[in-house]
Amino acid sequence: GCSDSGDGGTTDGGDGGGDAGGDALQIALVSKGFQHQFWQAVEQGAQEAADELDVEVTFEGPAAETEVDAQLQMLQAAIDRSPDAIGYAALDPEACVPLYEAAEAAEIPVVEFDAGCDSDYGQNLAATDGVAAGAIAAEHMAEIIGGEGQVGIVGHSQINSTGVERRDGFVNEIEENWPDIEIVDIQYGDGDHLRSSDIAKAMIAANPDIAGLYGTNEGSAIGIVNAVNELGLAPGEITIVGFDSGSAQVGAIESGVMAGAITQDPIGIGRTVVENAVAAINGEELEEFTDTGSYWYDSSNLEDPEIAPLLYE
Amino acid sequence: MTDSTQVAVEEQDTARTGHGATVRAWLQQGLAFGSLLVLVVFFAIASDNFFTWSNISGVLLATAVIGILALGTTFVITTAGIDLSIGTGMTLCAVMTAVVAVNWGLGLVPGVLAGLAMGALMGFVNGVNVAYFKLPPFIATLAMMQVAQGLALVISDVSPIYFSEIPAFKNIALGTALGSLPNAVLIMFVLGGIAYFMLGKTQFGRFTVAIGSNEEATRLSGVNTRRWKVIIYTVAGIFTGIAGVVIASRLGSAQPQLGVGYELQAIAAVIIGGTSLLGGRGTIVGTLIGALIMSVLINGLRIMSIQTEWQYVVLGVVIAIAVLADSLRSRKGR
Amino acid sequence: MTDSTQVAVEEQDTARTGHGATVRAWLQQGLAFGSLLVLVVFFAIASDNFFTWSNISGVLLATAVIGILALGTTFVITTAGIDLSIGTGMTLCAVMTAVVAVNWGLGLVPGVLAGLAMGALMGFVNGVNVAYFKLPPFIATLAMMQVAQGLALVISDVSPIYFSEIPAFKNIALGTALGSLPNAVLIMFVLGGIAYFMLGKTQFGRFTVAIGSNEEATRLSGVNTRRWKVIIYTVAGIFTGIAGVVIASRLGSAQPQLGVGYELQAIAAVIIGGTSLLGGRGTIVGTLIGALIMSVLINGLRIMSIQTEWQYVVLGVVIAIAVLADSLRSRKGR
Amino acid sequence: MSAPLLEVEGISKSFPGVRALHDVQFHLAAGEVLVLVGENGAGKSTLMKILSGIYQRDTGAIRVDGEPVEISGPAIAQQLGISIIHQEMNLMADLTVAQNIFIGREPRVAGVLNERALNAQTGELLEQLGIGLDPRARVGDLTVATQQMVEIAKALSFNARVLIMDEPTSALTDTEVETLFGLIESLKEGGTGIIYISHRMEELKRLADRVTVLRDGEYIGDLERAEIDVPTIIEMMVGRQIDEGARPVSSEHARDEVVLDVQGLSTKALLDDVSFQLHRGEILGFAGLMGAGRTETARAIIGADPRSAGTITVHGRQVHISQPADAVRHGIGYLSEDRKAYGLMLEQDVSFNTVLASMKNFTGPLGYFFDGKARRVAQTFVDRLRTKTPSTSQQVKLLSGGNQQKVVIAKWLARDCDILIFDEPTRGIDVGAKEEIYRLLQGLAADGKSIIVISSELPEVLRLSHRIVVMAEGRITGTLANEDASQATIMDYATHLAADVTAAADHTRGAA
């Protein structure tokens, strides 16, 4: 017996299917965070899939993406709960290895999302290619500003893989293909809206001719939008390229303050990881990698059927 | 013989203590103000873009939230207490405002009032925990810090709440009622004036200082110290509530995950300004200067495109030096 | 006449103070220990998965880093000081270890020594700032917190450094020299023993308590309080260094962005254990119990799959209650 | 003749603006007791702090055995064999008696503290000194008087060649004073030179081999033992004559109106059925030995400590007092015996401290505080009490001990309570000022205020009180009219219950 919860409607999940087994499968998702909209969307997708497949999921993550240690403890606690499967998004690819061994010993299958662990035990990684996403952002930025001028980056982390990849993808693309564009400054605001807007304002003050600003996640991007609003600049005077989704970014794009942004498919990631977890429990062979993709969206394609579902609130 | 001493005594008076505490307080602030001037001059020379109106007004705006938090917490620190809950508490107030104004659809005024009430409530609970349950302020407010962080997430349903339906809300912080200075800056200075009056010119302020100097002696003097402590923490809570409203207005949204770390910045501003963590010595003007030092420094480093990691290092060193100058001076005074 | 007074005094003594300090200390710890037991029993009943060997050893392992930090900082807090630099300082030590061991290729032992030396250096600087430059400990260590955070990023070149080339490094924390308990746990308990000895049985400990009770009186008794304060902060720094090595070993890497927030957890553990922020009263056993309370609580909430946001709320409330029980008791004791 | 043990010459010391000492000299021979006298703020403590390495002199020379020395810190003073009992308590409250006395000199075995040896050593010392104290008691739990004994034991433990005592008896009752004097005698015989500072004139005759008088930081003169005459000394100290007022008689206050009626007051720790009445216009003295429970009675009345039983009636109405604020509201003010811990805000200025208990008088609409008015009132008290301070904005910690005490008194005079409880009000106050304070209290009583004076100085109790309550072991053992009281009768009441209790205690101990 894997789960100990009493049968029959203990929690919201138990829709009393009345099948032979009775107890629903338990899947523990340990994510990189839970407060950001991105992770909330992942959870949403996971929940949707869970409801369809009639399994129960738990979802947790540390307060900040710096808390590697706290995340390991969450993973440890998840293993000790002995669920039927675990979904894991590694904050650090090395530190998780011993815990994967523990999971293996406890015969709990592990599937991965967003970022993987350097262990052979994990199965399938459902994620976005951050470098590619950053390059797409750079390409659009460069085209909009006409291939020349100064741009700045407000990053959300100089060290987490997402922050680094999105920055590097952007920087590489500019350096390789856009010789007339200069990246004048890169600073990091931890995704804090307020700090990001103060950073953006300082960048604009320091580089009055700046043509574009790129924010590497929702908080950074909205920070830039706020900065431009506070400075009273006309929409489009500075080209803003953002990342992720959320109603504020969608609003900024609709009003023309933001040129466009990259969205990933967090709901898809959530769905995939749960589906894969169930498949793993059933002993199915899984692919090594599922690219959930990243997409450019702007005022022209907001309503497109491929894009609209990706724009979580 | 008596005469000669008297003369000596009077001389001293005019020379050094004058109006004793007052002069000392001014010296203190003078020193902090000196540090601020040095920073401003340095950055003005180092970067052409520092001393522009737009940047200066940006720096002031960036000071507002920390400044308002620091003002409230000056009272608490003057009682020899500390308030670690101001950062996440501010967030909870912002979220409360948003929930009432947007989610419940009650609009701007009830939202703002709810935010302030939330701040007062948190401060009240802190005060009761400290005064009546004798919790060390560090623990009482650390606990509140956690609770506020959790509750902000819970009542916002872990997602930001936008004020897009109430466009007027943005004006609280970003409107310009007076000239071209954002309202948030005005709010900070007005609150500074009120706090200055409260600390320096009222019974409330006297008791705040007295409790910080010697709580037991204050109690034995017939002052209901417990009740006053509750009042002091509640007042600080109201400042937290105002900061919450201001930050929500500035961001146009309530961001429930924000806030951790603001408390240390605000406390640092208070101490840099010259308020003593040991209690009994508080200065409102100093606090505002301290907050300005912090934000000028951060802004200047950004303007100069110093790498973020080096910004931390410089910030740490400058904080130490700013307070060092003060502590060396007061050592000489001995 | 003298006789009668003598008897009276002695009677009072046995009746009220007993073995004075000792009894109080035991009561204190007894209380903290009681809270711990309550938590353990509660979680054991609430979840079948709590009281498994794997989970218990997991909880202990999770306690190790905070516990080691809390041990060192107990000394500092007993002097009525505070150390906010332990969180990011630990990170800087971890990075230092990695840089020397991996980047410079000098291997395990020099790496570990470099980490400890880094810790000692930070503690030393804190101590000098506090003792000789008279910086308030809060500011001195807040500044160090920033500096350490920045330096950790700078010397690691803003990226994690992995110990994959030195597989033995992992054993420092995760090896099992004794039974199946991870070494990190052993290290914590051994350090606990050492700290217990240092605080209770050595002149170092005696002066630590004396400085926290009345620094001026200690100085007037002919103790070189400034030098001892430097020593105390340096010792605390070495504990920080050890914590840095342990966390690096546990993670198999030095994560330069880690650390913020650990200081408050460690300080909370110390206070929950019964050490007074006002100085003069420190307990090592209490600190370990305090650290265990924190990690049992966090683990238990996770095991029970409580939503993260509610975990914060519960954590805050339990911290308050754990210390409340103590403060109510000591109020009665008066 | 060989060089004196200790000799100072031409010592001057100024603090920013305050000239505390100017060209002061004195000398001390081995086996001699030199008593240093002078008004509050005359510079006595400052001079002693220079000798013990806390302050550095501006000019002048210090010679030990004829050799010039530099005393740059407390440790150096210790090495030179100079040991001091400070006027203000300087103990580590969280450490035990033994740990306090031997801080830095603990017995160690291979670096490990030997607590047992430490306690044994301390026990021996205390026994030798005739101080009945458990070496393991935590100092913070002791009363002021007991703490003072610990200070004394600590200073003596150094086997110093020069022992400085800065008002060691200000907190002691006669019993401990006797113990201390016995100690001083034996130290003298052992060749220790003792510098003794006191405002208690009766002690001069008992102790002094020589008296050195300071006034306003200057050396006034020396008197050999044979020349010692209190009025002369007082005149040298204050520059004028002080005539002592007469003892009051109980019938002086004719008014029978009871303003405070305490019945059956008990506390968990000590008090047992304490009952007494205080009349309008009366000064009621409380006498007793150290630890008799006088302070505790006062604290219980004003609600500073919890009561286990008892009623308090003020002006005929039973009142509920659970904290000092309630007491003050009902017109009862309490001046604590421990000014540093419970009386003053040392960091604040004279004006701040003076008005703290009477804030209402200085508060207008919106809680506005009238600072100017407060300063004026503070200044009137500075003048009335002759407090030596450069201005009302001087920080209290910079005043001399006696002047600090005057500030606490001013605080309660400013409050204008109907009922005042003064616990050791003249601790550390010089003779001249003392007499002024006595007159002030009598004036207040004459105006219809009622005053309780707790004092360990029997002459003071007799000088002031209409009636005298004597306590022992937490109980009232007698109430005397002034005309029926003498030092002898009071001591009798103060000890007779103690004797009973001792017998009982011995009995139970025997049984156990």
Ligand SMILES: Nc1ncnc2c1ncn2[C@@H]1O[C@H](COP(=O)(O)OP(=O)(O)OP(=O)(O)O)[C@@H](O)[C@H]1O
């Ligand atoms: N640190 C200081 N700063 C400024 N003034 C001081 C300081 N210490 C003492 N004084 C002043 O020096 C003078 C002498 O003080 P001191 O304490 O030596 O007097 P004292 O003779 O011991 O008086 P008392 O009998 O009241 O104890 C006083 O006027 C006092 O206010």
Ligand SMILES: Nc1ncnc2c1ncn2[C@@H]1O[C@H](COP(=O)(O)OP(=O)(O)OP(=O)(O)O)[C@@H](O)[C@H]1O
């Ligand atoms: N905080 C306290 N808790 C418990 N007992 C105390 C406390 N303070 C004092 N005592 C004890 O209460 C008794 C009465 O002390 P109190 O101070 O009332 O005596 P007193 O007559 O004022 O004498 P003195 O002040 O000269 O020592 C003493 O035995 C003392 O040890």
Ligand SMILES: [Mg+2]
């Ligand atoms: Mg003196």
Ligand SMILES: [Mg+2]
């Ligand atoms: Mg007493």
